[in-house]
Amino acid sequence: MYFRDQRKELVSRLIREGYIRSELVARAFSKVPREEFVPPRYRDYSYHDTPLPTLKGQTISAPHMCAIMCEELDLKPGDIVLEIGTGSGYHAALCAEIVARSDEKNRGHVCSIEIDKDLTKFAYENLKRSGYDLDVSVVCGDGSFNPPFRYEFDKILVTAAAPHIPNRLLKSLKVGGIMVIPIGSEFIQELSVIIKQQDKIVVMRSGPCVFVKLRGINGFSY
Ligand code: SAH
Numbered sequence: 001m002y003f004r005d006q007r008k009e010l011v012s013r014l015i016r017e018g019y020i021r022s023e024l025v026a027r028a029f030s031k032v033p034r035e036e037f038v039p040p041r042y043r044d045y046s047y048h049d050t051p052l053p054t055l056k057g058q059t060i061s062a063p064h065m066c067a068i069m070c071e072e073l074d075l076k077p078g079d080i081v082l083e084i085g086t087g088s089g090y091h092a093a094l095c096a097e098i099v100a101r102s103d104e105k106n107r108g109h110v111c112s113i114e115i116d117k118d119l120t121k122f123a124y125e126n127l128k129r130s131g132y133d134l135d136v137s138v139v140c141g142d143g144s145f146n147p148p149f150r151y152e153f154d155k156i157l158v159t160a161a162a163p164h165i166p167n168r169l170l171k172s173l174k175v176g177g178i179m180v181i182p183i184g185s186e187f188i189q190e191l192s193v194i195i196k197q198q199d200k201i202v203v204m205r206s207g208p209c210v211f212v213k214l215r216g217i218n219g220f221s222y
Contacts, residue, residue: 003035006047010063013049019067024075028097029067034060036130037090055118058212060088061159065209070094072180072193072206073155077103080151082172084143085159085214086114089123089136095157096135108154110136113143115215142216147172158182161189161211165203166218170196182211186220 011029014020020029035046037060042052051059061069069091075081079099083092092112099108114120120140127133141148143158144166152174158166158181165181173179173196182189191206213220 003033003046007034010047010049014064014067017064019064019071021071024077024098024102025067025070025094027102028070028094029063031097031101032090032093032132033130034063034090037088037093037126054088055122056116058087058116058119060090061211066091066094068191068206069157069159069180070098072191073157073178075099075155077108078106079108079154081108081110081155081157082143082147082149082153082169083110083112083157083159084147084169086112086123086138087119087159089126089132089138091157091159092123092136092138093127093130093132095155096132100135107135111147111149111151111153112136112138113141113147114138115140115142142219144169144214144216144218153177155179156181158214159211160214160219161186162214162218163220164218165192165194168218170194170201180206182209186213 020026035043038046049063051062075098081095092110096110124138127136156179161182177196179194183192191209193204195202
């Protein structure tokens with residue numbers, strides 16, 4: 001079966017299983033070619049609903065986890081999104097498809113930070129090959145500490161497990177903005193959905209999950 005058919009089948013499955021709930025997320029999953037973000041030796045598994053290795057023991061999240069996070073972020077055309085943990089660039093491309101490609105007149109952007117130099121290059125190459133390099137900016141750095149953007153974001157997506165909510169990231173979130181972040185130990189976490197209101201921070205839990213650990217100053221290790 002061709003990748004295009006496999007992609008279609010995966011989208012139907014994620015809808016059937018309740019992970020994809022909105023048209024925008026369904027559209028993004030049917031557009032972004034996951035096979036372009038997977039190392040060549042794992043290409044045949046691109047449309048299995050499972051995490052896959054990127055480089056150095058890091059992983060590209062399972063499609064259902066990307067779907068849950070995209071839905072919880074309530075991404076809208078025009079949103080400016082910050083992602084911590086670019087990895088392969090796949091999740092950033094899904095977000096870009098929603099915020100920058102689903103409404104011509106309302107083009108948002110995704111800024112993504114990756115701590116590992118080789119992965120930053122890997123992600124950039126994947127994004128360029130699949131045509132998302134103008135809608136996603138990738139930089140190398142410690143996203144847990146000081147995102148190199150003087151900007152407040154509509155949405156923040158953290159795709160590595162954090163021991164607590166990094167304060168610096170909360171400051172980078174607009175009032176009314178949403179952050180999705182796995183919080184817990186190095187081995188298991190709770191997917192947390194954080195809404196920044198004018199006078200308070202609301203934290204909701206969206207179920208257990210397992211991510212690779214966040215490194216850096218507000219992560220588990222340097
Ligand atoms: N979103 C990715 C998967 C991310 S895996 C995808 O779609 O493929 C988690 C990534 O977070 C890893 O690539 C890891 O190197 C990166 N990471 C860990 N700590 C980080 C930090 N402090 N700042 C930026 N990236 C970090």
